[in-house]
Amino acid sequence: MNTTKIAIFGVGLIGGSLALCFKDKPGITVVGHAHRPDLMDKYISREVVDKATLSIEEAACDADFIFLCVPVGKLEEYLEKLSVLPLKKGCIITDVGSTKASISASAEALALKDVYFIGGHPMAGSERSGVEAASVLLFENAYYVLCPSSNVPDEAMGSLERLLSFTRAQIVKVEPKLHDEIVGAISHLPHVIAVALVNQVCDLNESNSLYRRLAAGGFRDITRIASSDPIIWRDILLNNNEVMLRLLRDWNLGISSFIEMLTTSNGEGIEAAFQKANAFRNELPEGRKGMIAPLFDLYLNVPDHPGIIGKIATELGSEQINLSNIQIIESREDVPGVMRLSFRQEEDMEHARIVLQELQYTVFI
Known part of the structure; x- marks a missing residue:
């Protein structure tokens, strides 16, 4: 053979x-x-x-x-x-x-x-x-x-x-x-934007540490990719130099458009920009893996008393559910519940949802 x-x-x-x-x-x-x-x-x-x-x-x-x-x-x-x-x-x-x-x-x-x-x-x-x-x-x-x-x-x-x-x-x-152009737009540019957002808040935090405290929750989630390996991303961006320069110039035009709309109090323009983004995002396929690795999250309301994190982790562990991360969320704007559970596999998230609901916890996805 x-x-x-x-x-x-x-x-x-x-x-x-x-x-x-x-x-x-x-x-x-x-x-x-x-x-x-x-x-x-x-x-x-x-x-x-x-x-x-x-x-x-x-x-x-x-x-x-x-x-x-x-x-x-x-x-x-x-x-x-x-x-x-x-x-x-x-x-x-x-x-x-x-x-x-x-x-x-x-x-x-x-x-x-x-x-x-x-x-x-x-x-x-x-x-x-x-x-x-x-x-x-x-x-x-x-x-x-x-x-x-x-x-x-x-x-x-x-x-x-x-x-x-x-x-x-x-x-x-x-x-x-064509591959480099597409991947530049859907992966490389988002990484640059996430890094710029985090660095902006980092600079603002130097004069007031409240920025860091309140950046927990939603801001941390949407900028997760800013924690990517610096050496790897240095090489990727330099290797895709021409595409990235073109995309960043386009991005600057988009930001300039928002500056103009805010300067002129153009509410209709702002609304239209959000509607366009909303419509296109809703068309994106779900259930397929992409370049930016997903985490599957559950949120739940739990009583604030000692041992609650260990109790929930034990309940899930007894069911052989692989839990990636568990976090009490202090800044909860746009985020339901007070505790976030993160899973690497969608199957683990769904299993955890069923287990926690059977234990009478209020669970949000």
Whole structure:
């Protein structure tokens, strides 16, 4: 029986989750490349790969598929290292970076012989990171974007799609530059805006600490992505430089429009802007994973007395419900209830809702 070898460079959240999707499937061997010995030990102890190695050559040797799951700023470096190795004829190299134009252009410039590069971007994530957070369910019901170049034969594309069927994601084919424009608007720009909002309140808080106290609740929720890894996002934004500059200039025009409406007391214009946003947002598909990882929240009214947090956590734990976070909300504008429970899986949230309602708690979603 022929064995399909999959090499994964960077076995973190995404790479580790891919490894879990492929591992233990008939005829598949998963090899993880680590750049430090302690990471190699972690991959093995976490049982996400069949084998781990510090050697790029050993990982890539005879590999049928190579997944580059390293940070965006390292992708081209790894691609160049692979390009000088005697890779298996027909080997498919793909990546998981959130920008595609640059790495796709680099792959074409290298003119890989009998090896095919297909840019990839699984549009799924988590508020956690690292191989410890890897999950076989991460990509389920998510979009997985593929950006094949013109020289990739249908047979190679089909092979990668069949392999990715183990992730239970929905494959979408997109041209690299269009991918970067869309992702810039729906993910990269929101991250920049969230960072700017938090930094603005941080600056205001220097003169009055009440800003920080009252920013709990809704403000913390809508700016959650501002806590993203600074190094990763530095590389992403610089890699998508032209798109981001264009989007930020458009954003400035939108802000200028609000300034003008407020200056002229244009209530109709403000109302129209909210109505337009409301209508489009209501058309967005629900129930599908996206780039900005969701948390599924419940809110409930509880008596304010010692031990209530532990009591509720114990009740949910006894039902094997995985609770991500629990918080007493002090600033509750636009937020029902006084306690928020956060879950990583919608199924856990729904199970918790039923359990808490049976215990006579008033629960809001």
